[in-house]
Amino acid sequence: MTTTRPIELTEAQQGVLAAQLIDPSSAAFTVGEAVVLEAGPGTDLDDERLRAAIARACAEATGMWLDLSGDPTGTAAALRSPSAEGVAVGLIDLSDRADPDAAAEEYLAAAMAQPFDLGGFPLYEQTVLRLGPRRRTWLFRAHHVILDGYAIHQVIRRTLALYASTDQAPEDVGWAHPDEVVAEQRRYLGSAAFERDRAAWAERLAGEPTPSRLLGSAVPGGPAVRCRAESRVDGPSVDAAAAALDATWADLAMAATVLHLARHQPASGDGPADVVLGVPS
CATH class of the missing domain: 3.30.559.10 (Chloramphenicol acetyltransferase-like domain)
Incomplete structure (x- = not known):
């Protein structure tokens, strides 16, 4: 039922x-x-x-x-x-x-x-x-x-x-219940930590350029553009590199994206241009 x-x-x-x-x-x-x-x-x-x-x-x-x-x-x-x-x-x-x-x-x-x-x-x-x-x-x-x-x-x-x-x-992965996620969000948004984090990021990103894009400008509500590329990586090596940096493989992938974008960004008068990524929450 x-x-x-x-x-x-x-x-x-x-x-x-x-x-x-x-x-x-x-x-x-x-x-x-x-x-x-x-x-x-x-x-x-x-x-x-x-x-x-x-x-x-x-x-x-x-x-x-x-x-x-x-x-x-x-x-x-x-x-x-x-x-x-x-x-x-x-x-x-x-x-x-x-x-x-x-x-x-x-x-x-x-x-x-x-x-x-x-x-x-x-x-x-x-x-x-x-x-x-x-x-x-x-x-x-x-x-x-x-x-x-x-x-x-x-x-x-x-x-x-x-x-x-x-x-x-076999033992499951222990998914958090949606109610727990909402409750945790409510606690954070009402905390002093949230106010500190917001102020810190607002100060850090002040004056930074708009986020870089892999595919140029995007049109809100426009058709999705999908790209595909294939490559083989050594999983254990990636996991070991991530662990050494106290990071995850997703962090390494994001860092690789920044490096790729930086190679194609025009340099400024003070050297290489900053790369800003917009990451959905």
Whole structure:
């Protein structure tokens, strides 16, 4: 039985909703990952086991169960009771296509270009594309109002751990409940620490240039521009470098973005130009 109860949104969620409502047809707030899975030689991937792992990981991520169908503006936001049985995981067999990889790319591009209907539920989609006995592409897309990039990766990691586990009930990642997140935000916004932080950043950024962009100017409400680049990195080396700097791999990726932008920024009379990144909260 599905139950719902009212829930308060964070300021970040309210901001995402306000931006989406400017142009409900825009897919700019559709986020996601395509996870390529390949079994070892002589083994096949188990579709039902994978779909069950995806469903359970989604059920554990309470924030994914946000329901805005009562009012897409968020004033009547509700949280549905999570249930693995309530997670639909599609399975599309592309293995008989002449080029399964090309067919998968076409499907992914079309799916990521589709906006979510804020009046619908759920605000995520899970689809497994079968490319052959040993190969799958798992598409995990969602509206940014329920997940950010970090949370998506947490769900992916949890899914893969569940798929690989021989334990029927491996320990979960301990997701914070949305109520806890809202309460923590309320405490921070009402604290002296918030006022100090705001003053410090206002002083630090005074007179700085506008944030740099990878793709030039952006038009509010315009079509999303998506880029793709592939490269291979040594995961353990990246983790070790991040640990040595007391950082995460995401921090290293942001630093690499700054270095890339700096190479293409015109130098000022005093030397290399400053690079400012605008990072959504």
